[in-house]
Amino acid sequence: MTATIETPDPAAGAGPAAGPARPGLLRRSLRRPASALAAGYLGLLVLAAVAAPLLAPHDPNLQDLANRFAGPSAEHLLSTDEFGRDVASRLVHAARVSLAAPLISLAVAIALGVPTGLLAGLRRGPFDAVANRISDTLLAIPAIVLALAIVAVLGPSLTNAMVAIGIVFAPQLFRVIRGAALVVAEETYIASAAAIGCRTSRIVFRHVLPNIRAPLLVQVTLLMGFALLVEASLSFLGLGVQPPEASWGSMLKAAYDNQFEAPYAVLPPGIALMCTVLAFNVLGDSIRDAVAGGRTR
Template sequence: MTTATRRSRPLNVISVIVRRPASAVAVGFVLLLVFLAVAGPLVSPHDPEVQDLGNRFAGLSSTHLLGTDEFGRDVTSRIIQAARIAVTAPLISVGVALLIGLPLGLWAGLRRGVVDAVAGRLADTILSLPALVGALAIVAVLGPGLVNAMLAVGIIFAPGLFRVVRGATLAVAEETFVESAVAIGSSTRRTLWVHILPNIAAPLLVQVTILMGVALLAEASLSFIGLGVQPPDASWGSMLKAAYTNQFDSPFSVVPSGVAMVLTVLAFNTIGDSIRDAVGLRRRT
């Protein structure tokens, strides 16, 4: 296989994903979310933290496109502000899971031995616990806040990611090209990162995109009960909590943050499914 062929594979997968309407829309939505996270203060129609108690629970209008909350703050501006949390929270938790689960899974799948046995038992132990309960226990030790909450979620995600990486590595490690690399004296590090990791990228990317959506739901759950993002910062989870508390005063207030969360999770899942289908199509051809 030539170098040009290896380099063209990711480009072919990307082209297949972009050509599909559903995945193209999902990618566009995620890019819009990233843009709002970066440029939120520039595009927000109002300051998301400025209160106007005389204008509480205002309806939809040209001044407040999505109305106002219980403190008279513009809901549109707070939705845009919360986009930063919707991007950074999954990145923190999935990044922590990758730092823990990826190297352990690669090593356990290739070398097995003591690392595989110990890491496997630890993974089984953590996976046996309800995910949210485990995250709550870790947050209780670390304290509330976005970073601590996402660190806890990342630790909970790590065993599942470890299992996916280990299983894929076990399959790839039996291939002839890996045995040839070991036979000619390639170090374990080179074998893992050069020969195995690129060949398990597809299931890894699918798992990562799915975990991004799950991480967003986990952050919203922790913020809903007051252990995630702390006031006055906006989070879709904390906005849902406020909407739930004031549902009789403003029944519509649950819709903006709820719809934003559903669309974001759906976009991440759609991208993951598209990557899986594109890689499967590439292999058949």
Template sequence: MTTATISPATRTSPRSRVVKNVLRRPSAATAAGFLVVLVLFAVAGPLISPHDPDAQDLGNRFAELSGTHLLGTDEFGRDVASRIIQASRIALVAPLISVGVALLIGLPFGLWAGLRRGVVDAVAGRLADTVLSLPAMVGALAILAVLGPGLVNAMVAIGIIFAPGLFRVVRGATLAVAEETFVHSAVAIGSPTRRTLWVHILPNIAAPLLVQVTILMGVALLAEASLSFIGLGVQPPDASWGSMLKAAYTNQFDAPYSVVPPGIAMVLTVLAFNTIGDAIRDAVGLRRGI
């Protein structure tokens, strides 16, 4: 009698296979590498910045690209490259705050409404429809009128606007998973609702949830830049790609190319988030044979 051996490929979990399928795509691997570099900039920014991002040199305003100032200087003589690196922290923290608020609101209500339905589903669904019927930025501005300007307040407002859409995604995925046999079996043996939601349903809706989260990360970055552009997001002297775009717009005749560095940084970051989201969607479809 021979003993069958299990190959390493057989022992890998479904999540590991999804990750491998994502990273196997050159575009997704490049996007992941870019985000890793962005995280390094955000964490080690003070150590790798060539200059103090807040140090002003009014005698060296709008300096051109050089060995001293790799991307030139702004209207206050501050080093643009250093401010781009400093703003990378905002580019990661701001989406995390807004998406975190959206998950805190939309995830538990979506899970409960998809499994138990009833009053929670009816009330939460109508509230979601009401918020989704409003223009997103108008709703965010209305919330900011109550909370006041600032990065955290702006991202909380954006997170509240994101919550109904996330609720809809989670509810729809939960409705599909709730009809599976293993969920009915868990309910039949007396599994508490909380355990059914977090142990049996949540891991099986992780794929569409991750896709939605990556998309919202990119949208949140654009929303933060928009609010900072009009002065309701990051406040001076902190650097944000949105506030840098505002300064470039104001000084477009003195430094016509100053819009390029923050613009490229923002485009690449949003593209990286969206590319990873598309790769996750395709990898999950490949695993399921879709």
């Protein structure tokens, strides 16, 4: 991914102002109807997840064995599962897990990948060489296989699954941040800031981070959708969220196990997962196009 570097006004004594750049980037990103629709969908999904106890018509874990695999009705809009639990209620509550899980994994990835990428790009030397070899090694392993190995060591749980996904994503963020930091480190204002005695922390926060926020935002947005897929895969395999808590991945697993009794049970979690991942990808592509458009002007 190509980093976007904005050269600041030397008279200002700092990197480009963060204030006007971010709103401009977001406005350019949401200019397309598809990106605006994706952002609106994600906003409504977040509101639904926050208000899940109010929106859910039933307790998501309440079992009613007399109504197993009941079809859609006024009482159960999306039918019931193998334990008679309301699918609509579980779908809404599962949105909490399916949205919080990528945020946790991205937080772990940012905590691991961004500082090491900045240090490798600005300092170089032996640390850069070692960090690159570790990153290349981790990137050579398929993401789901590495996540499975980490979860197998830590034990099956949602937190462990998210930590595993964060470790898997860290090398990707490291490469993006390192590449952007290498370009910024060659700018004259970085040398000027170091020459007048600016601390490394000030150089990083005032000069480097404002110039790499665009590629970082693009990468994080795209990884959100991928993290959602990996979390659903781990939950499908029983290594993510544990019963009776629901996630879209575990609901897909239950639908798969009961595909002959309820052949359409796969549709609600499957459509929710597909639409959410698509929305993250569309939004990430729009931000990437906005960054490229800002660079050409």
